[in-house]
Amino acid sequence: MGLHEGEIAVGEGLVRGLLAAQCPEWAGLPLARVGAGTENTMYRLGGDLLVRLPRTVEKGLALRKEQEWLPRLAPALPCPVPEPVHAGTPTGAYPARWSVYRWIEGxxxxxxxxxxxxxxxxxxxxxxxxxxxxxxxxxxxxxxxxxxxxxxxxxxxxxxxxxxxxxxxxxxxxxxxxxxxxxxxxxxxxxxxxxxxxxxxxxxxxxxxxxxxxxxxxxxxxxxxxxxxxxxxxxxxxxxxxxxxxxxxxxxxxxxxxxxxxxxxxxxxxxxxxxxxxxxxxxxxxxxxxxxxxxxxxxxxxx
Incomplete structure (x- = not known):
């Protein structure tokens, strides 16, 4: 059951398809779901990356803020914050923005x-x-x-x-x-x-x-x-x-x-x-x- 109206179904096959189309250099890395919150579903990609996929198109707009502002805020903060490394674009199968980040251990x-x-x-x-x-x-x-x-x-x-x-x-x-x-x-x-x-x-x-x-x-x-x-x-x-x-x-x-x-x-x-x-x-x-x-x-x- 979805949490929100208009929620996009997400599975490993969809994530691999997005990676193959937009960042093929990572498409063959191991992929494992590591959690889901009220707004996003997360997959660990290889050992060093995280894929974050918003549950709805509207919630995908939040990733744009992270991609724009986190690189500018991070140097002034006393501990690590997410580092965006790829800004995923919407597709017919997944009509929302998505993002890849450096994995932070903890x-x-x-x-x-x-x-x-x-x-x-x-x-x-x-x-x-x-x-x-x-x-x-x-x-x-x-x-x-x-x-x-x-x-x-x-x-x-x-x-x-x-x-x-x-x-x-x-x-x-x-x-x-x-x-x-x-x-x-x-x-x-x-x-x-x-x-x-x-x-x-x-x-x-x-x-x-x-x-x-x-x-x-x-x-x-x-x-x-x-x-x-x-x-x-x-x-x-x-x-x-x-x-x-x-x-x-x-x-x-x-x-x-x-x-x-x-x-x-x-x-x-x-x-x-x-x-x-x-x-x-x-x-x-x-x-x-x-x-x-x-x-x-x-x-x-x-x-």
């Missing part, structure tokens, strides 16, 4: 890979600080660099309200949705973000943070790269253990209003993820439920 951030969560939180804060400090190089919050998470919470009122109702219907028996909605409304009532726009990764969840030797090693998947206010950048902290979350906040010096707005973003994204993917992507729903439970534990003074 494990997803989790209890089996991270040695010290407080150190991990401080390392992540350092990465975010450097990313947000990079000159915009003429980029502005417009077009494909104008993702919703770089704006204000008020801009999301309509769809967030609908997702609260849907989340309550499917998960209300196991989740205190009323308290989450109260916290969201409190964040929504705060003054909006101030300060200049910055570069945003947009989705710093653990599956996009690679670990080697127990420490943060690389940050991947810049498909949500945008320009805007940084509040939502911090929202994924509730995907991490409390030690990482608190170390990140201390290292970043986030004030109470910024923290509460970030929590509001975490709630909005979590609630919408539960509602939208409830029947199609249980693994992602589990991630969203864990995030929302962490927020409730924090609010109750248990996190």
């Amino acid at each position: 494990a997803e951030a989790g209890p089996d890979s991270v040695r010290d969560w407080a150190a991990f939180g401080a390392d992540l804060a350092a990465f975010v600080r450097e990313l947000h400090g990079i000159d915009l190089m003429g980029a502005v919050r417009a077009g494909d660099l104008s993702w919703y998470r770089g704006g204000g919470l008020g801009e999301c009122d309509g769809w967030v309200g609908e997702y609260f109702d849907e989340c309550r219907a499917v998960a209300g028996a196991e989740l205190d949705v009323d308290t989450l909605e109260r916290l969201w409304r409190a964040a929504r009532a705060l003054p909006g973000p101030r300060g200049p726009h910055v570069w945003l990764h947009g989705d710093l969840k653990p599956t996009n943070l690679l670990v080697r030797e127990g420490r943060l090693h690389a940050v991947i998947d810049f498909g949500s790269l945008s320009v805007g206010h940084p509040d939502a950048e911090h929202s994924v902290l509730w995907d991490l253990p409390a030690a990482a979350r608190h170390a990140y906040r201390d290292a970043s010096g986030l004030d109470d209003e910024t923290w509460d707005r970030a929590r509001g973003w975490a709630i909005a994204v979590g609630v919408s993820g539960v509602a939208y993917y409830w029947r199609t992507f249980p693994a992602f729903v589990a991630e969203c439920l864990a995030r929302l439970r962490a927020i409730l534990a924090d609010a109750a003074g248990r996190g």
Whole structure:
């Protein structure tokens, strides 16, 4: 079952056909599927390459941002990020953009890979600080660099309200949705973000943070790269253990209003993820439920 309307079916045969037509020098390399997220399917190509194929034509537009901006951002960042090496073009069999990157070795951030969560939180804060400090190089919050998470919470009122109702219907028996909605409304009532726009990764969840030797090693998947206010950048902290979350906040010096707005973003994204993917992507729903439970534990003074 697909996750989105208009999803393109992807298999090894299709990927080999794309490689044979557009980069035949790699067509004979070993090919193995290594995962799929909400927006892309990934295949490891040989030992040193990764093929990334968006699930829909629309989501393929995000790869163009990576191909244009990552080579310019990478030199200023403190750890590796994806390096595009081929910009795949649409075909009749696969009508979306696709891309080949250098493979980055590492494990997803989790209890089996991270040695010290407080150190991990401080390392992540350092990465975010450097990313947000990079000159915009003429980029502005417009077009494909104008993702919703770089704006204000008020801009999301309509769809967030609908997702609260849907989340309550499917998960209300196991989740205190009323308290989450109260916290969201409190964040929504705060003054909006101030300060200049910055570069945003947009989705710093653990599956996009690679670990080697127990420490943060690389940050991947810049498909949500945008320009805007940084509040939502911090929202994924509730995907991490409390030690990482608190170390990140201390290292970043986030004030109470910024923290509460970030929590509001975490709630909005979590609630919408539960509602939208409830029947199609249980693994992602589990991630969203864990995030929302962490927020409730924090609010109750248990996190």
